[in-house]
Amino acid sequence: AQTVTQSQPEMSVQEAETVTLSCTYDTSESDYYLFWYKQPPSRQMILVIRQEAYKQQNATENRFSVNFQKAAKSFSLKISDSQLGDAAMYFCAFNPYNTDKLIFGTGTRLQVFP
Amino acid sequence: DVKVTQSSRYLVKRTGEKVFLECVQDMDHENMFWYRQDPGLGLRLIYFSYDVKMKEKGDIPEGYSVSREKKERFSLILESASTNQTSMYLCASSRGDAGSGNTIYFGEGSWLTVV
Structure with a gap:
């Protein structure tokens, strides 16, 4: 069975600094997708970034980028120039091939200090 | 703008009640x-x-059932609510024609407390 592990329940960062959230996963599949979702205090989950496993290039979305290490089954999220609005729960999610049923990690709560 | 709407944000129900959570x-x-x-x-x-x-x-269907009579609406049913079903419930949707890797859109969540 596929599993997703987020080993950092909480992280904190100062405004304008950089922070990295860790995620590892376990699967025997070779084709899949990985996501980072953000859940602010308002509770609406929103997609931050998506990575396709067959693409070696790391995905980037403005201040958000990932370090995807397929062999190590690692998928970390880097937030650059952190802003107060980045404070939220961040969930790493694994998407097996040919389905949209996501498997989520337990989440990392990110605090941003001014 | 994309919208997933959960009609009830906060509910308090008694043990044994039948509970419906609606999503559109x-x-x-x-x-x-x-x-x-x-x-x-x-x-x-x-x-x-x-x-x-x-x-x-x-992964955790026990104690729950669902109904989808129309494409836009998906209901979660707790036949006999128990205290261990006190939780936040999130509805989501995605396109079905592109295999996998689609963006999943979430509702704002329904906080259910069973007393």
Whole structure:
């Protein structure tokens, strides 16, 4: 069975600094997708970034980028120039091939200090 | 703008009551999901529907059932609510025609407390 592990329940960062959230996963599949979702205090989950496993290039979305290490089954999220609005729960999610049923990690709560 | 709407944000129900959580999406999506979110456990899939009247059990279906009579609406039913079903429930939807890797759109969540 596929599993997703987020080993950092909480992280904190100062405004304008950089922070990295860790995620590892376990699967025997070779084709899949990985996501980072953000859940602010308002509770609406929103997609931050998506990575396709067959693409070696790391995905980037403005201040958000990932370090995807397929062999190590690692998928970390880097937030650059952190802003107060980045404070939220961040969930790493694994998407097996040919389905949209996501498997989520337990989440990392990110605090941003001014 | 994409919208997944959960009609009840906060509910308090008594043990043994039948509870309906309603979800509507306006994107003509084939796939709809119900997740349960608990601290330290992340999101766990309860049920999944890939078409009208079609459903699949997720990881934690016990104590729950679902109904999808129309494409835009997916209901989660607790036949006899118990205190261990106190949780946050999230509805979501996605396109069904692109295999996998689709963006999943979430509702704002329904906080259910069973007393």
